[in-house]
Amino acid sequence: MIVSTPYALGNRAPARVEEPADAPRLAGTLAAAAESGSAVVIFGGSTLQSIGNAPQRYDVAISLRKLDRVLQYDPRELTIGLQAGITLEGVARALAQARQFIPFDAPLPRRATVGGTLAAGWAGPRRAAYGHLRDLLIGSTVALTDGSLVNAGGMVVKNVTGYDMSRLYVGSLGTLGAIVRANFKTLPRPPRQRLAIAPLADEIRERTLTALETLAIEPAAALVVDGFFERVPRLRDEDARLLVLFEGSGAVIDRATRELRSALGKCGIAETLLFDETAAADVLQNTIDAYIEPLEDRSVTYRSTGLPQTVWQRALAVCGIASDCDARFDFIADIRTGDAIVRVAGTSGARTAALLGELDAGVRAAVPGLTVLAGDPALRAQIDAWGTPPSTMETLRAIKTRFDPTASLAPGRYVGGL
Amino acid sequence: MASTFQRRLIDALGTDVARIEPADLAAYGYDAYKEDGNASAAIVPRDVREVATAVRIARECDEPVIPRGAGTGLCGGAVPVKGGLVISFARMNRLLALDVRNRRARVQPGLINLELSSAIARYGVFYAPDPSSQKISTIGGNVGTNAGGPHCLSYGTTTNHVLGLQYVDAAGRIHTTALDDVGYDVTGLLVGSEGTLGLITEIEVRLMRLPEAVRVYVAAFADVESASEAVSAIIGAGIVPVALEIMDKLITQAVEAHYHAGFPADAGAVLLVETAGPLDDMDDAERIIAGIAREHGALSWRAARDAAERAALWAARKGAAGAIGRIAPNYYIQDACVPRTKLPAVMKAVEGIARHYQLPVGNVFHAGDGNLHPLMIFDRREPRQVQAVIDAGNEILQTCIDMGGTISGEHGIGYEKRKTLSLVFSVADLAAMARVRDVFDPMRALNPDKIFPTGAVCGEVKASTAA
Ligand SMILES: Cc1cc2nc3c(=O)[nH]c(=O)nc-3n(C[C@H](O)[C@H](O)[C@H](O)COP(=O)(O)OP(=O)(O)OC[C@H]3O[C@@H](n4cnc5c(N)ncnc54)[C@H](O)[C@@H]3O)c2cc1C
Numbered sequence: 053m054i055v056s057t058p059y060a061l062g063n064r065a066p067a068r069v070e071e072p073a074d075a076p077r078l079a080g081t082l083a084a085a086a087e088s089g090s091a092v093v094i095f096g097g098s099t100l101q102s103i104g105n106a107p108q109r110y111d112v113a114i115s116l117r118k119l120d121r122v123l124q125y126d127p128r129e130l131t132i133g134l135q136a137g138i139t140l141e142g143v144a145r146a147l148a149q150a151r152q153f154i155p156f157d158a159p160l161p162r163r164a165t166v167g168g169t170l171a172a173g174w175a176g177p178r179r180a181a182y183g184h185l186r187d188l189l190i191g192s193t194v195a196l197t198d199g200s201l202v203n204a205g206g207m208v209v210k211n212v213t214g215y216d217m218s219r220l221y222v223g224s225l226g227t228l229g230a231i232v233r234a235n236f237k238t239l240p241r242p243p244r245q246r247l248a249i250a251p252l253a254d255e256i257r258e259r260t261l262t263a264l265e266t267l268a269i270e271p272a273a274a275l276v277v278d279g280f281f282e283r284v285p286r287l288r289d290e291d292a293r294l295l296v297l298f299e300g301s302g303a304v305i306d307r308a309t310r311e312l313r314s315a316l317g318k319c320g321i322a323e324t325l326l327f328d329e330t331a332a333a334d335v336l337q338n339t340i341d342a343y344i345e346p347l348e349d350r351s352v353t354y355r356s357t358g359l360p361q362t363v364w365q366r367a368l369a370v371c372g373i374a375s376d377c378d379a380r381f382d383f384i385a386d387i388r389t390g391d392a393i394v395r396v397a398g399t400s401g402a403r404t405a406a407l408l409g410e411l412d413a414g415v416r417a418a419v420p421g422l423t424v425l426a427g428d429p430a431l432r433a434q435i436d437a438w439g440t441p442p443s444t445m446e447t448l449r450a451i452k453t454r455f456d457p458t459a460s461l462a463p464g465r466y467v468g469g470l
Numbered sequence: 471m472a473s474t475f476q477r478r479l480i481d482a483l484g485t486d487v488a489r490i491e492p493a494d495l496a497a498y499g500y501d502a503y504k505e506d507g508n509a510s511a512a513i514v515p516r517d518v519r520e521v522a523t524a525v526r527i528a529r530e531c532d533e534p535v536i537p538r539g540a541g542t543g544l545c546g547g548a549v550p551v552k553g554g555l556v557i558s559f560a561r562m563n564r565l566l567a568l569d570v571r572n573r574r575a576r577v578q579p580g581l582i583n584l585e586l587s588s589a590i591a592r593y594g595v596f597y598a599p600d601p602s603s604q605k606i607s608t609i610g611g612n613v614g615t616n617a618g619g620p621h622c623l624s625y626g627t628t629t630n631h632v633l634g635l636q637y638v639d640a641a642g643r644i645h646t647t648a649l650d651d652v653g654y655d656v657t658g659l660l661v662g663s664e665g666t667l668g669l670i671t672e673i674e675v676r677l678m679r680l681p682e683a684v685r686v687y688v689a690a691f692a693d694v695e696s697a698s699e700a701v702s703a704i705i706g707a708g709i710v711p712v713a714l715e716i717m718d719k720l721i722t723q724a725v726e727a728h729y730h731a732g733f734p735a736d737a738g739a740v741l742l743v744e745t746a747g748p749l750d751d752m753d754d755a756e757r758i759i760a761g762i763a764r765e766h767g768a769l770s771w772r773a774a775r776d777a778a779e780r781a782a783l784w785a786a787r788k789g790a791a792g793a794i795g796r797i798a799p800n801y802y803i804q805d806a807c808v809p810r811t812k813l814p815a816v817m818k819a820v821e822g823i824a825r826h827y828q829l830p831v832g833n834v835f836h837a838g839d840g841n842l843h844p845l846m847i848f849d850r851r852e853p854r855q856v857q858a859v860i861d862a863g864n865e866i867l868q869t870c871i872d873m874g875g876t877i878s879g880e881h882g883i884g885y886e887k888r889k890t891l892s893l894v895f896s897v898a899d900l901a902a903m904a905r906v907r908d909v910f911d912p913m914r915a916l917n918p919d920k921i922f923p924t925g926a927v928c929g930e931v932k933a934s935t936a937a
Contacts, residue, residue, distance in 0.1 A: 212882045307750055
């Protein structure tokens with residue numbers, strides 16, 4: 053049975069939802085839960101709870117909804133201190149006045165929170181240009197299950213004082229503690245943004261992508277989207293569209309556009325649609341939203357990270373196996389970062405359920421390191437989100453045991469059943 | 471007579487790899503901060519298996535293990551303060567693989583930083599972290615301390631450029647870890663862990679494409695404070711050049727005397743600015759940055775003519791500590807970091823502290839990052855001067871903390887600041903780090919007495935803070 057309340061995960065709903073008003077209370081709630089043997093799941097905006105397995109036990113949901121403030125922001129510092137429950141849109145708004153930004157590039161920024169985005173280890177398409185979020189994270193406060201609130205880093209941009217603990221919590225999916233505060237470097241916002249979309253036929257793909265590598269002005273992001281028509285409009289009758297984002301001064305954008313058009317023209321692509329400023333940002337955001345967008349109740353979305361040069365091979369391997377299993381697919385290949393996102397779906401939920409076992413085994417054998425990013429909860433419950441544990445599993449387990457000895461934080465959600 | 475430990479090392483690895491003679495061991499007892507280490511043995515392994523073998527022997531003989539790069543560290547990190555086995559990575563110094571299209575390279579830890587960028591420049595790529603010591607320090611040591619450098623202002627420090635690692639753990643087992651792996655970020659924990667979590671035997675680094683255009687400028691100011699104000703204002707205006715470095719008069723004169731790079735030796739302070747990126751932006755960037763510099767009292771502003779002059783200016787800047795070494799009996803470099811609006815205030819405070827202790831102080835630092843390096847000149851034969859340097863250093867650190875800063879921006883904690891760490895972190899904060907240490911090195915056999923005071927369980931940390 054799949055339970056559906058905002059806090060339900062898999063077939064479990066919590067007995068209690070807590071919304072602590074400050075960090076000490078949050079830490080207290082965590083400690084009390086751990087003490088009493090309850091299992092806890094920490095909630096931000098619930099946009100990326102689909103990453104990882106549903107918890108094996110689940111008693112208390114802790115929402116960070118009330119911890120939604122900007123704690124420290126002097127634009128002249130190019131740093132900001134945030135409570136973890138603030139939404140990405142809230143951060144963007146705070147930074148906009150000073151023409152600064154943090155490239156979260158995560159889905160559903162009106163709901164998604166800073167803490168959740170970090171805990172999910174979200175890695176967006178512009179990280180090739182601006183770095184991963186963990187590279188901009190300069191400090192953190194985390195509540196641990198013993199009730200302590202621990203700080204790491206600070207508000208300075210360079211800091212070598214003991215272990216870089218903040219990075220431990222990035223991508224830990226709330227299995228080690230609850231991030232309550234995050235400090236970031238902010239970036240000056242490039243004056244202009246332009247996103248070019250062009251149809252990309254299979255026959256010219258390789259040539260085109262090679263040509264992109266030699267552009268004098270490197271794109272801030274470059275993606276190929278195949279399908280996902282509900283989010284990224286179709287061009288001509290081609291399924292695949294090339295999206296190239298440039299950010300910088302007017303002069304740079306104009307030159308980049310000229311060079312891009314000429315490079316694409318040589319590959320036989322005559323038409324390029326251009327979107328500027330907020331229109332460009334909207335297309336990018338829509339594309340990012342597609343990463344986790346389910347297709348009704350009948351899809352599962354996989355994510356694979358790896359070398360940019362192998363992104364096609366990985367994406368096509370998954371798509372090929374999906375086809376063999378009679379499933380349809382949509383995919384995004386990020387040619388700058390190497391991320392491949394593939395959504396697979398049967399003709400109905402029941403149909404996907406029937407073919408998923410074979411499909412999952414096939415794609416995992418073909419593409420090591422594949423993880424499940426999103427999809428229908430009932431379908432996700434059928435498969436393991438992580439696949440084969442990494443060679444460092446023993447170390448991961450030891451870390452988990454040290455930070456959460458009673459396994460009270462989302463037990464079973466993480467890699468290797470942690 | 472050789473100890474059992476020494477004999478076992480020789481038996482397993484031979485005399486070419488294992489060193490036990492006191493004369494040989496002297497070469498592994500120092501770094502750029504501390505010189506009185508005392509290794510029980512040292513090895514200079516050729517590959518990871520030899521590292522693993524030696525670590526197992528050390529463990530069985532209950533000897534600690536201390537990894538060593540080039541020994542240029544400035545906080546005693548590579549010094550064997552409790553005896554033990556020093557593992558020098560000097561021979562594991564190869565570039566193992568270069569993948570230009572995917573912008574990455576795999577290197578051994580002993581590879582000298584600058585040698586990597588020199589070897590790959592012809593492919594149009596570079597490795598961004600560039601500590602001033604890059605001609606001599608190793609990438610393994612840089613990973614050990616999460617080294618910074620002038621160009622880290624816009625490119626980020628070492629940790630932002632490490633994609634994966636191979637390491638040997640405290641039990642002598644070999645592991646690999648990469649950012650693309652699922653699971654907790656073991657890679658990120660190891661970077662900057664100063665040899666206390668594992669011995670890094672291979673590093674996968676991120677490379678960047680060489681920028682289309684590079685410009686370097688030199689501005690003269692009446693004093694460090696006004697130069698610092700200019701830096702705060704540039705950052706405050708939302709402009710992040712590739713590098714923003716300040717040298718004061720004492721440093722500039724020492725540097726000019728040796729390098730003749732063309733810095734204005736009569737200026738109270740010099741600001742060195744680098745911008746890089748598409749050619750189209752270069753003129754605008756200069757106009758804006760030069761404008762802010764002038765508003766804050768720049769007396770002159772000059773662009774380097776060509777690549778040769780740019781290189782000469784950077785070589786001189788990066789050789790500053792060496793240049794001081796030629797004119798001063800001894801010097802001590804402090805490393806601390808403050809929020810960038812606090813830069814003028816902290817520089818003023820440093821001047822006051824130096825005056826109070828009657829110590830000549832030079833400043834050469836990564837101003838754009840708020841990362842200061844007051845360099846105090848003294849004579850180590852004068853105990854009172856030595857004490858003054860220690861007291862002044864502590865006062866500077868406390869001043870930085872009071873301003874919302876921290877006690878190390880890039881040199882690390884090592885042996886030097888292990889007792890100071892509790893000034894910035896609570897017992898609970900340190901206990902969280904200890905949990906990580908427990909995972910990797912429960913016996914505290916890897917680089918003991920570094921980062922944390924001995925037996926840094928909660929109570930003792932508290933006691934040492936109170937004392
Ligand atoms: C003139 C001068 C200028 C400097 N400029 C800068 C600067 O601009 N920025 C900066 O950040 N630093 C600077 N430094 C400090 C120093 O160069 C850096 O800390 C550098 O990273 C040390 O590298 P190394 O190879 O000498 O390492 P070492 O000093 O030998 O070791 C440094 C630390 O890393 C550990 N370590 C070494 N190798 C390994 C390994 N393979 N695995 C695990 N741990 C290991 C050691 O145990 C030690 O704790 C400067 C030093 C000098 C003398």
